[in-house]
Amino acid sequence: MSKRFRVLSCLSVIALVGVILSGCGGSDNNSSSNNGTSNSSANSNTTSNSSNSSTTNTATTDDSTTTNDTATPDPNAPVEGGTLTVGTFSDIVSVNPIYINDTSSGDIENLINARLYDVDRNANLAVEPWSIAAELPQISADGKTYTVKLKNTVKWNDGQPLNADDVLFTYNTVRNPDAGAPGISAFDKIDSITKIDDYTVEFKLKQVYAPFQYSLYSSLVPAHVLKDVPVKELSKNAYGVDPTKTVTSGPWKFSEWKQGQYITLETNPNYWGDVKPHLGKIIYKIYADQNTEVQALIKGDIQMSEAIPVTSMDAVKANDKLSTILAPGPQYEYVQFNFKDENFPDKVSPFKGQKTRQAIAYALNRQGMVDNVLKGTGKLMNSPFLPGSWADPGDQAVNYAFDPEKAKSLLAEDGWVAGKDGILAKDGHRFSFELQYNAGNSRREQVAAIIQQNLKDVGIEVTPKGIDFATWIDQNITPGKFPAILLSWSLSNPDPDAESIFSSKYFPPAGQNGGWYKNESIDALWTKGQLTTDQSARADVYHQIGKEISTDLPYVFLYQYGLPQVVDQSTLHWADADKPESSLGYGYLFHAINWWSDKK
Amino acid sequence: MTEYLVRRLFQSVLVLFLISILTFAMIHAAPGGPTQVFLAPGLSPEAAKVQAHNLGLDRPVLVQYSIWLGHLVTGDLGYTFKNHIPVGDILWPTVKNTMVLMGAAWLFSLLIAIPWGIYNSTSQYGFSDQTSSFVSYIGFAMPTFWFGIILQEYFSLKHDWLPLSDMYTMGKEGNMGDLFMHLILPVSVLTLGFLASYTKYAKASMLEVLGQDYIRTARAKGLREGRVIFRHALRNALIPIITILGLDLPILVGGAALTERVFNWPGMGRLFVDMAVAREYSVLMSITLVVSVIVVVGNLVADILYAIVDPRVQLGSKGGAAR
Numbered sequence: 063m064s065k066r067f068r069v070l071s072c073l074s075v076i077a078l079v080g081v082i083l084s085g086c087g088g089s090d091n092n093s094s095s096n097n098g099t100s101n102s103s104a105n106s107n108t109t110s111n112s113s114n115s116s117t118t119n120t121a122t123t124d125d126s127t128t129t130n131d132t133a134t135p136d137p138n139a140p141v142e143g144g145t146l147t148v149g150t151f152s153d154i155v156s157v158n159p160i161y162i163n164d165t166s167s168g169d170i171e172n173l174i175n176a177r178l179y180d181v182d183r184n185a186n187l188a189v190e191p192w193s194i195a196a197e198l199p200q201i202s203a204d205g206k207t208y209t210v211k212l213k214n215t216v217k218w219n220d221g222q223p224l225n226a227d228d229v230l231f232t233y234n235t236v237r238n239p240d241a242g243a244p245g246i247s248a249f250d251k252i253d254s255i256t257k258i259d260d261y262t263v264e265f266k267l268k269q270v271y272a273p274f275q276y277s278l279y280s281s282l283v284p285a286h287v288l289k290d291v292p293v294k295e296l297s298k299n300a301y302g303v304d305p306t307k308t309v310t311s312g313p314w315k316f317s318e319w320k321q322g323q324y325i326t327l328e329t330n331p332n333y334w335g336d337v338k339p340h341l342g343k344i345i346y347k348i349y350a351d352q353n354t355e356v357q358a359l360i361k362g363d364i365q366m367s368e369a370i371p372v373t374s375m376d377a378v379k380a381n382d383k384l385s386t387i388l389a390p391g392p393q394y395e396y397v398q399f400n401f402k403d404e405n406f407p408d409k410v411s412p413f414k415g416q417k418t419r420q421a422i423a424y425a426l427n428r429q430g431m432v433d434n435v436l437k438g439t440g441k442l443m444n445s446p447f448l449p450g451s452w453a454d455p456g457d458q459a460v461n462y463a464f465d466p467e468k469a470k471s472l473l474a475e476d477g478w479v480a481g482k483d484g485i486l487a488k489d490g491h492r493f494s495f496e497l498q499y500n501a502g503n504s505r506r507e508q509v510a511a512i513i514q515q516n517l518k519d520v521g522i523e524v525t526p527k528g529i530d531f532a533t534w535i536d537q538n539i540t541p542g543k544f545p546a547i548l549l550s551w552s553l554s555n556p557d558p559d560a561e562s563i564f565s566s567k568y569f570p571p572a573g574q575n576g577g578w579y580k581n582e583s584i585d586a587l588w589t590k591g592q593l594t595t596d597q598s599a600r601a602d603v604y605h606q607i608g609k610e611i612s613t614d615l616p617y618v619f620l621y622q623y624g625l626p627q628v629v630d631q632s633t634l635h636w637a638d639a640d641k642p643e644s645s646l647g648y649g650y651l652f653h654a655i656n657w658w659s660d661k662k
Numbered sequence: 663m664t665e666y667l668v669r670r671l672f673q674s675v676l677v678l679f680l681i682s683i684l685t686f687a688m689i690h691a692a693p694g695g696p697t698q699v700f701l702a703p704g705l706s707p708e709a710a711k712v713q714a715h716n717l718g719l720d721r722p723v724l725v726q727y728s729i730w731l732g733h734l735v736t737g738d739l740g741y742t743f744k745n746h747i748p749v750g751d752i753l754w755p756t757v758k759n760t761m762v763l764m765g766a767a768w769l770f771s772l773l774i775a776i777p778w779g780i781y782n783s784t785s786q787y788g789f790s791d792q793t794s795s796f797v798s799y800i801g802f803a804m805p806t807f808w809f810g811i812i813l814q815e816y817f818s819l820k821h822d823w824l825p826l827s828d829m830y831t832m833g834k835e836g837n838m839g840d841l842f843m844h845l846i847l848p849v850s851v852l853t854l855g856f857l858a859s860y861t862k863y864a865k866a867s868m869l870e871v872l873g874q875d876y877i878r879t880a881r882a883k884g885l886r887e888g889r890v891i892f893r894h895a896l897r898n899a900l901i902p903i904i905t906i907l908g909l910d911l912p913i914l915v916g917g918a919a920l921t922e923r924v925f926n927w928p929g930m931g932r933l934f935v936d937m938a939v940a941r942e943y944s945v946l947m948s949i950t951l952v953v954s955v956i957v958v959v960g961n962l963v964a965d966i967l968y969a970i971v972d973p974r975v976q977l978g979s980k981g982g983a984a985r
Contacts (some may be wrong), residue, residue: 147832153936156745242713294716298746321752322936323928324832345832350923350932353811354827361819361826532941533693 143329143342144659146634149355149364153322153348158302159281160236163244165648166346169368172648173327173344174310175281176216176335178229183643183652185451185556187275191337192313192655194224196261199278205270205595206253210278212261217334218284218309226257231285233265240293247562248277248555270593272600273557284309313339313655323348340658356628359384365634365659368650369625372437372505383632389644391624394443395506395550396617397422397497397513402578405545410491413546419615421472423462425520426513430464432621435508440621445608446551446560448622448645452601453558455608462618469520478521486521494523498538499548501528506548509620513548542569542576550623554647558604561588564616579616633660670965674958678951685950686730689943690723717743730947740944749948752933757952759829760929764918766845767852775857776903779864780891783872794861801858810851810924817847827926848925852918863906867899874898897971904971908964911957 154167159175162168179195182188189195194216200209216224233255236243251271256264267274283301287309291299300307305316313335314327327344347364349355356374358364360381370378378384399413406412413419432440441449444459478486478493486493497513499506510526517524529538538544551563562568565588566580584607591603612619627642627650640653714720718729733740739749782791818826825831825844834840871877872895880894881887919931930949937945 239712242710242716294712297713297716298741303745303747320928321747322756322933323828347828347832349827349926350936351926354814354924354926357814357819357826361822363826530693532939537693 140340140635140656140658141660142340142658143662144340145343145345145661146341146366146657146659147345147347147364147661149349149358149367150346151349151352151355151369154319154325154346156302157308157316158283158299160232160241160243160245160283161297161302165368166348168648169651170316170325170327170346171281172651173314173654174308174312174316174330176224176311176313177279177281178210178212179278179280181279181556181646183646185646187279192335194282194311195278199275201595205272206267208265208267208274208278209258210263210265212263214261215334216311217332218286218311219315219330219332220284220287220309221332222284222286222309224282224284224311225260226263227260227285228282229263230255230257231289232280232282235283235288235293235296238293241296248273270595272592272595273555273559275595276555276557279556282311284311314341314344335655337655339655341654344654359628359630362630362633365630365661366650367628370628372435372439372626375437375626378626378628383630384628385631387627387629387642387644387650388439389624390439390441390622391644391649392448392553392556392647393550393624394446394448394553394622395509395548395620396443397426397620398547398549398577398617399579399615400542400545400577401580401616402542405543406495408491410489411545412488412491412493412495415476416614417472417476418478419618420462420613421469421476421520422517422522423615423618424465424472425469425522426462426516426618426620427464428462428620431509431512435505435512436621436623439626440623443619443622444612445619446564446611446617447558447604447608448553450645451558452597453604453608455605455612458605459608459612461612466516466520473520473522480521484521485523492523493521494525495545496525496527497546497548498527498529498534498544500531500534502531503528505623510548539576540570542578544576547576552647556646558600559588559592561592564588564611577616581610581614581616584610584614635659670962674962677958678954681954682731682734682947682951683727685947686727686943687723689941689946690726692941719743730944734951739948742942742945744940744942749944752945753930753948753952756928756930756933759927760918760922760931762829762841763845763848763922763927763929764852767849767856770849771853771856771860772907774853775860776864779861780868780896780899782861782865783868784887784891786869791865794865797854798858798862801854801856804854806851806855807920807924809854810847810921813847813850814924827924829928848921848927851921851924859906860903863903864899867902868895871895871899900971901968904964904967908961911960912953 148169150166150169152164152166154170155161155164157167157171157174159171162171176192176194178193179187179199180190180193187198189198194212196211196213201207202209210229212225212229214223214225218224233249233252235241236245237249237252239246251267251269251274253266253268256266258264265274265278287307288296288299288301291301302308303319305319308316310316310330311334313330313333315330316325317328318324318326325346325348327346329339329342333339347358349358352371353374355364355367356370356377359367359370359378375386378386399411399419400406401411401413403409403411428442432438432442442461443449444461445455447453447455473486477488479488481487481492497510499510501507507526507528510524510528514524514526539547539549563574564579565573565575565585566582567573567585568575569578570576587603587607587610591600591607594600594603624644627644629642634657636653636657640656643649643652646652711720718726721729730740739753741748742752778790778794782788782794785791814826817824824846829844830837830840831844877890877895880890885894918927918929919935921927922929922931923935930952934946934949937949
């Protein structure tokens with residue numbers, strides 16, 4: 063049995079390790095780097111289109127109304143009322159946006175809820191026809207007050223108007239520790255929220271905090287349904303679990319959930335937006351086994367999978383009607399060093415020398431990992447900012463090309479001398495450490511083996527160790543008790559701020575700096591990046607961080623990666639402006655409101 | 663008989679109670695609790711504590727067990743931690759689905775295995791017997807999930823004869839014809855696995871009985887071979903087979919996890935794996951309990967069946983079933 067647990071736990075990792083971090087995904091560089099994939103062309107066009115997408119969308123709707131009257135259907139015109147069936151690997155937990163903490167629930171929540179603001183393809187905060195806000199937030203001169211104006215046409219699917227009360231209720235609930243909302247830390251900078259009138263809300267912050275803008279990229283819950291529920295009981299409420307009690311505001315509504323089998327969404331008859339969805343029904347089918355899911359794609363039982371294993375790519379490519387979207391997603395993998403001596407058997411961390419860490423970076427064949435393990439669905443990373451994003455330091459970050467000789471000389475400079483067994487030693491301590499990862503994650507298993515071999519070649523002994531995911535998080539990651547780990551961050555929040563994982567203000571248990579890394583210069587820069595709302599000034603700060611952190615290396619940044627999204631384009635269609643955007647969180651559903659399907 | 667039944671029932675309850683203590687202790691001894699799995703890593707320690715308290719996870723294990731047992735006695739299986747759904751709502755449909763799949767596979771394999779085994783016992787080393795040995799080897803050696811994938815490739819992908827996976831086509835829930843089509847492939851996979859052992863057992867058991875003196879006596883009396891086989895030999899030969907079936911019950915109930923996975927069958931095996939990863943204690947406890955009840959009851963039924971097929975077995979005052 064235990065083997066099977068591990069297989070599944072590897073799947074849940076992607077969903078569970080999603081810690082709010084930063085990084086904005088500009089599509090231009092990302093997708094163009096993946097030549098040979100279907101959807102990577104015309105990036106610049108898309109970028110310019112998305113800024114005035116409201117016009118594009120209106121045009122699309124007009125087209126569709128005319129098509130309905132014509133006798134011969136135009137193959138490029140949207141079909142109304144079609145069904146989209148999507149395959150997914152795990153069931154939802156709850157679609158209550160306050161408690162979303164896994165990608166499956168997030169997928170559904172994204173489709174059934176309108177958000178206060180949306181983001182465009184380049185992850186800039188945007189007002190779309192389907193956003194609740196009427197205009198971008200007005201930020202006061204001191205950077206501490208955000209005024210949000212809502213559209214006065216927005217309705218819940220039970221016909222009640224959505225207004226400032228819902229905004230206040232949602233944000234105040236998430237901020238309340240009694241609610242136990244996973245997103246609470248993003249809101250601890252809020253000082254007060256005030257209702258100016260029915261459609262205007264003012265957020266006052268305790269200090270200037272630039273990442274706050276993305277806290278407005280958020281769904282709302284209906285105050286009229288939930289306001290009488292005691293806040294401690296909210297997580298146990300049927301809202302988000304029982305479709306009949308889940309009142310939402312998006313283009314589709316939650317209509318059925320058969321646990322462990324499927325989730326059905328249908329068009330919201332009370333949808334208020336000017337742009338209406340083409341898809342009449344969206345079904346999420348849950349597959350326990352990814353191989354079965356791939357076969358279902360080939361057979362045509364499902365039209366889309368958000369992520370298939372790279373090992374199944376050949377089978378999918380052999381099928382003409384299926385196309386694969388290969389651009390890496392908003393997540394990156396890394397090797398993290400621990401600086402705390404007590405985490406090593408002989409009570410000395412071997413990673414304290416900067417040259418030693420740089421040597422490890424030179425010794426690792428990262429490009430080899432991207433080519434052979436990721437099969438091209440990855441891109442090298444040199445800093446914690448996604449390649450192509452506005453915070454990306456580009457060439458300012460040090461790129462450690464594979465160079466074992468350079469690694470050996472740096473290790474020698476740092477005082478490491480080979481012992482009798484060929485393993486390096488310094489002051490009587492052998493350079494030998496355990497590299498932990500979660501058992502069952504085959505990508506990490508393979509990468510750990512490559513790391514072991516690469517480092518053995520320069521005289522460092524690595525023992526890879528796979529641990530059950532829940533156990534690992536509990537015993538090692540959260541308390542910061544590990545020698546070195548292989549793990550990834552999911553950048554679900556598009557802001558580049560990552561203070562809580564790199565700053566010495568955030569040692570466990572209060573923060574996520576589990577490697578006990580301390581660099582005062584970088585600590586100060588993270589704070590500086592939060593204190594201005596001017597994006598170009600912020601970009602300069604993050605470029606500086608990228609330069610310093612890639613020199614000092616608390617992590618070896620390995621690669622940005624993604625899982626291939628597969629689409630049956632013989633039955634599921636979109637205009638180029640509405641294609642999925644891999645670099646965004648939930649980007650595989652980007653502009654789904656404008657998609658259409660030939661299936662009934 | 664009544665006294666025997668009462669005593670066995672009492673023993674069964676005791677066994678179930680002990681099993682529940684043991685599994686509760688084991689589940690809680692495993693490192694990593696539900697809060698690590700479903701609370702966000704970004705959640706502050708205070709907020710995590712509030713959540714753990716709301717869920718009663720900060721109480722001593724013994725107290726948690728007593729509460730769980732108290733609810734169980736009143737028929738309440740509890741709620742899931744992460745979304746507060748009654749465990750019964752999740753569990754019972756999967757129990758039913760597993761029963762449908764396993765029941766069909768079990769019945770089908772018995773219907774083939776017992777007659778085949780009997781026939782093979784009468785013509786040992788013949789063509790049929792050799793074939794059965796060959797099938798047994800394949801059944802033992804081939805991983806069930808792999809065989810499942812082969813069948814899917816051929817019958818569903820290459821030829822569109824049978825559905826690939828699931829229990830029903832979307833929108834046809836409850837349609838018997840649709841269920842039947844969906845059962846064919848997974849039942850074939852499971853049957854091959856069962857067939858291997860059951861045919862062997864049936865044959866071996868028959869051979870042993872056929873060598874007995876009373877069979878020779880029956881034949882010497884000039885009885886027709888059919889009467890000897892079915893009237894005299896079969897009833898005796900069935901006893902060890904019933905024992906095997908009783909012992910196989912847990913495999914029947916829990917062992918289909920892989921087949922359920924490959925065919926995306928919404929059953930208990932899949933649920934157990936998912937819930938173990940999520941550390942949903944109350945669901946895990948309930949599944950263990952359901953499986954235990956089935957095994958205990960199954961063994962009880964097997965014992966009672968002995969008495970029916972074998973008049974020599976007397977249940978009651980003289981120390982229970984003869985084994």
